[in-house]
Structure formats: C-alpha cells, structure tokens
Amino acid sequence: MSDNKEAKKAPKPDITFFHPDLLIVPENGDPPYLQGYRCKSCGNLDFPKPTLCWNCWGEEFEIVPLSRTGVLYSVTDIFIGQAGMKTPYVFGYIDLPENLRVFAQMEGEPGSFKCDDKVELTIGPIRTNRDGLPITSYKFRKIAV
Amino acid sequence: MKLMRDVYIAGVGETKFGKHSVDYDVLGRAAALEAMRNSNINRPDVVQSAYVGNGMNGIVTGQTVFKDLGMCGRLPIINVESACSAGGMAVYSAIKDVATGVTDISLGVGCENHSLHMQSGTAFAPSMSDIETMHAAVMTGKYAMRANRYMHETGTTIEDLAAITVKNRRHATNNPNAWFKGAITIEEVVNSRMVAYPLTLQQCCGIADGAGAVVVCTKEMAAKLGVQKPVKVAGAVVQSGPYHNRPRDITGDDITETCAEQLYEESGIGPEDVNIVELHDAFTIAELLYYECLGLCKKGDGLKYLRDGDSTYGGKCVVSPRGGMLSYGHPIGASGAAQIAACVKQLRGECQGFQVDPIPRVAMTHVTGGGLSGTEHAACTMHMLVSAW
Numbered sequence: 001m002s003d004n005k006e007a008k009k010a011p012k013p014d015i016t017f018f019h020p021d022l023l024i025v026p027e028n029g030d031p032p033y034l035q036g037y038r039c040k041s042c043g044n045l046d047f048p049k050p051t052l053c054w055n056c057w058g059e060e061f062e063i064v065p066l067s068r069t070g071v072l073y074s075v076t077d078i079f080i081g082q083a084g085m086k087t088p089y090v091f092g093y094i095d096l097p098e099n100l101r102v103f104a105q106m107e108g109e110p111g112s113f114k115c116d117d118k119v120e121l122t123i124g125p126i127r128t129n130r131d132g133l134p135i136t137s138y139k140f141r142k143i144a145v
Numbered sequence: 146m147k148l149m150r151d152v153y154i155a156g157v158g159e160t161k162f163g164k165h166s167v168d169y170d171v172l173g174r175a176a177a178l179e180a181m182r183n184s185n186i187n188r189p190d191v192v193q194s195a196y197v198g199n200g201m202n203g204i205v206t207g208q209t210v211f212k213d214l215g216m217c218g219r220l221p222i223i224n225v226e227s228a229c230s231a232g233g234m235a236v237y238s239a240i241k242d243v244a245t246g247v248t249d250i251s252l253g254v255g256c257e258n259h260s261l262h263m264q265s266g267t268a269f270a271p272s273m274s275d276i277e278t279m280h281a282a283v284m285t286g287k288y289a290m291r292a293n294r295y296m297h298e299t300g301t302t303i304e305d306l307a308a309i310t311v312k313n314r315r316h317a318t319n320n321p322n323a324w325f326k327g328a329i330t331i332e333e334v335v336n337s338r339m340v341a342y343p344l345t346l347q348q349c350c351g352i353a354d355g356a357g358a359v360v361v362c363t364k365e366m367a368a369k370l371g372v373q374k375p376v377k378v379a380g381a382v383v384q385s386g387p388y389h390n391r392p393r394d395i396t397g398d399d400i401t402e403t404c405a406e407q408l409y410e411e412s413g414i415g416p417e418d419v420n421i422v423e424l425h426d427a428f429t430i431a432e433l434l435y436y437e438c439l440g441l442c443k444k445g446d447g448l449k450y451l452r453d454g455d456s457t458y459g460g461k462c463v464v465s466p467r468g469g470m471l472s473y474g475h476p477i478g479a480s481g482a483a484q485i486a487a488c489v490k491q492l493r494g495e496c497q498g499f500q501v502d503p504i505p506r507v508a509m510t511h512v513t514g515g516g517l518s519g520t521e522h523a524a525c526t527m528h529m530l531v532s533a534w
Binding site: 018046047048054073074075076077078079080081082083085089091092093095099100101102103104105110111114115116126127137 | 264266267268270276277278279280281282283285286289290291292293294297338339340341342388389390391392393395518
C-alpha cells in the first residue's frame with residue numbers, strides 16, 4: 001500500500017526530446033528533419049502542427065518532410081536570458097523554401113551570424129528540463145562554405 | 146470600436162514609476178483615487194463599473210485594489226489581462242461601457258508591481274506553453290531581431306538606435322513621474338551592458354512598478370461633475386495579432402498598422418493631425434519602427450524623421466513627450482493606462498517643465514501586448530484623444 005502511494009507521489013520524469021510530432025531523427029543515421037502538416041482539404045502547409053487547419057478548419061493532415069536548409073532572416077545574441085538559461089545563446093528566424101518561418105536556437109558562436117546567412121538543420125540541447133537533463137530539439141547552424 | 150455615443154475623460158491619475166516597496170494594489174488604489182478626485186468625485190457611489198489591467202500579480206487584482214474604498218459591492222469590477230496591453234485595454238473596456246450606454250461613468254486602471262515578484266537578472270518571456278519560449282525566446286531578443294533586420298536593410302547603426310533613448314530621457318528631464326531621466330550620451334547608451342545584440346541595457350525599458358487610471362463618462366456626467374477640461378475620446382481600438390507561420394516583414398508590424406488604420410478611420414483624424422504620441426517604446430528599435438507603422442512618416446523614413454527632429458519638442462509630432470517607457474520603465478499592466486493619463490495632462494496644459502508648446506489638441510496612445518509565436522504581438526490597443534473645451 002505505502003509503496004503504491006510513494007509511486008503515485010514520484011513525479012513523472014520531464015521530457016528530454018522536443019517534440020516527436022515535429023522533429024524526426026532517423027535511427028539509421030540519416031539527417032534529422034522537421035515535419036510539416038499539409039491540410040488534406042485545402043493544401044495549406046503549416047509548421048508547427050496546428051490544432052486544425054487555420055485556413056479551412058480541416059482536421060486531416062498529410063505529413064510532409066520540410067527542407068533541411070533555409071535562410072536566416074534575422075538573429076540575435078542573448079546576454080540576459082530566460083531564468084535558468086546559460087548565457088550567451090543565439091536564436092533566430094529561419095525562412096524555409098516552403099514559405100514557412102521557424103524560430104530556433106542557433107548552434108555556433110555569438111557574433112558569428114548575420115541576416116541572410118544560409119543555414120541547415122541540426123539537433124542539440126535547447127535547455128535543461130526539470131530533472132536537470134538536457135532537452136534535445138531542432139537547431140540550425142551555418143552551412144560550411 | 147464604433148462609439149455609439151460620445152465619451153469624455155473626466156480625470157486621470159498616475160503614480161511615480163520606478164521600484165516600489167508597496168504592491169500593485171496600493172499603487173492601483175493611489176492612481177484610481179487620484180483619477181476620481183481629479184474628476185471631482187468625492188464619494189464611493191459615483192463610478193458605475195471598473196476595469197483593472199494587470200499582467201503578472203495574481204488573481205482578483207481589481208477587487209484587491211478597490212476593497213476598502215467603499216466601492217466593492219456597488220459596482221462590477223472586471224479584471225483585464227493582455228500582458229503589456231492590459232492597462233490600455235482596461236481603459237478601452239471602461240469607454241465601451243459608457244459608449245454603449247451600459248454606464249454613464251466608468252473607471253479604467255492599470256497597475257503592476259514587478260520588483261516584488263520577479264527574479265532579477267532575467268528577461269521577460271511569454272508562457273512556457275509557447276513553442277518559441279520553449280526554445281528560450283525572450284522579449285528583448287524578439288525586438289533585437291527586429292533591430293538587426295532593420296539595420297541590415299537600412300544601414301541604421303546602434304548609435305542611431307541610441308539616439309531614441311537620448312531623446313526620450315531628455316523629454317523626461319522635468320517629469321516627476323518618470324524614473325530614468327535627464328542627460329545621457331549616445332556613447333553611454335551604446336556602451337551600457339549588452340542585453341540582446343544590438344540592444345544594450347539603456348535601450349531597454351526598465352522593469353518597473355507603477356499605476357495609471359482614467360475616469361470616462363458621458364458629456365452630461367462631465368458637466369454634472371463640473372469637469373473644466375473634458376477630453377473627448379475620438380477613437381479606441383483593440384486588435385488581436387494575426388496568426389501565421391509564414392515569413393513576415395518584422396521591420397513593420399502588421400497588428401500596429403491595422404490598428405492605426407482603424408483608429409484613423411474611426412476617429413476621422415489622420416496621422417498629420419496628431420500633435421503628441423505615447424507609443425510602445427519598450428526598446429529603442431520599437432519607436433523607430435512605429436514612426437513608420439503609425440504613418441507619422443513614410444516606410445523607410447523613420448531614421449530621417451528622428452534625425453530631422455520631427456519627433457521631439459518643436460517637431461511635427463512629439464513622440465514620447467512624457468519620456469516614454471524608456472524613461473518610465475514598463476510595469477506591463479500599468480503602462481497603457483499611464484500613457485493615457487500622461488497625454489490628458491499634456492492636452493490640459495498641466496505639464497510644467499515638459500509642456501509641449503503650443504499646447505497640443507490631439508494625442509494618440511499605442512500599446513502592444515504579449516509575445517506569442519505566429520504573431521508579431523498578441524494584442525494592440527490604441528486611443529485617440531482630443532481637447533473638448
């Protein structure tokens with residue numbers, strides 16, 4: 001009985017991966033990619049996954065792998081960040097060829113990015129979770145010239 | 146909104162802005178009492194509804210503000226939250242009650258205490274349920290990205306951005322309610338601590354505490370109260386931010402542009418007729434962009450507008466005559482109401498030491514609110530105010 005109670009009290013472990021519906025990391029070592037959601041009734045493509053298609057309220061989606069490369073529309077180096085975040089860190093808006101804009105952290109040194117840089121998807125830690133473990137998510141880095 | 150009957154501001158109140166050791170309710174109460182006394186209201190049974198804007202301080206904030214003024218039990222008190230737009234939205238809601246005939250006199254309050262509730266050395270972030278927040282977004286950074294893109298496209302420099310702080314602090318020099326004020330050099334602004342490149346500490350609004358309050362009523366009620374200088378509400382607009390995950394031009398601001406267009410149309414007053422503006426200068430870049438978004442100048446001419454002195458005393462339209470958020474700091478639930486209070490004082494010629502000359506006849510206020518992925522801002526609230534005597 002008391003064991004059961006203790007099991008109930010123990011908090012569920014926090015997530016270490018963000019987010020299986022959005023980011024696919026193939027087990028065979030192929031490069032990771034983001035999943036877009038194309039509305040089956042109107043064709044509207046969105047990322048992240050919407051509650052329903054905000055264009056036509058369609059509820060069925062075709063999952064589409066999104067381009068792994070894009071253009072860094074804008075970027076900033078953060079020196080005073082969210083509570084608990086180690087600084088500095090870098091984030092930006094990445095425009096994908098599918099006419100989608102993604103907000104993401106950048107992998108690379110502060111001061112090394114500028115608007116219109118060509119960037120590619122990678123994965124890495126974006127923050128630590130409640131248990132002190134890193135959470136993995138999509139990030140972008142410069143494409144080596 | 147379409148104003149179904151004329152609405153006037155009878156009186157306003159505001160506290161000093163800065164760090165306060167008393168909580169939001171004490172600040173809100175002080176501003177509300179000042180606004181009521183400024184409207185010649187000397188008893189608890191006059192105001193017929195009250196709206197209280199607050200961002201972060203908890204629940205039943207409005208009832209807590211009014212609890213021992215003898216007003217609770219006599220009127221509905223409704224609490225309003227939309228991050229930085231909350232105070233403006235509270236006043237909007239009070240105006241709506243009077244415009245629709247629900248009441249003849251109502252009160253809008255904005256109040257906030259951050260310093261008692263927020264961890265120092267951290268930056269504001271939207272809710273953790275937001276996908277951008279999960280990826281460590283902070284509001285300073287979102288504005289910094291606007292700045293970097295604007296600089297990339299126009300060749301604007303950090304020194305140019307710093308000139309906004311220099312201007313607004315100069316405006317605030319003799320304003321008793323402003324927090325940071327007086328002379329500061331471009332170099333001091335640029336060389337202050339980096340927060341989110343290119344925004345340095347002195348380009349960011351302070352995390353402050355304060356409150357503002359506005360009493361609105363019918364023309365008949367203003368006359369009955371003996372209000373000498375009623376200010377007419379020529380327009381009031383609230384908008385929610387359009388949502389999409391497509392590329393958008395962040396050197397503009399879709400929600401501000403839509404909101405301003407609606408305000409100009411509904412009030413019949415164009416940007417060329419506006420004498421003073423208090424806008425959402427939470428960061429230097431914001432004021433620069435909003436010159437363009439509000440139509441004070443053409444798209445791309447923001448920097449020229451600043452350099453030509455068009456946005457300061459003696460210019461075409463004095464922007465941030467009270468010193469703006471860059472001088473007041475920005476208690477998020479309070480600012481929208483405090484902007485309106487400050488504009489009413491300018492229209493009434495009560496700003497000794499920082500009075501715009503000639504005394505302005507038309508004032509406009511603008512506050513956006515909230516970071517939300519897929520939008521530029523979650524909310525925007527604007528008001529157009531005109532002397533009516």
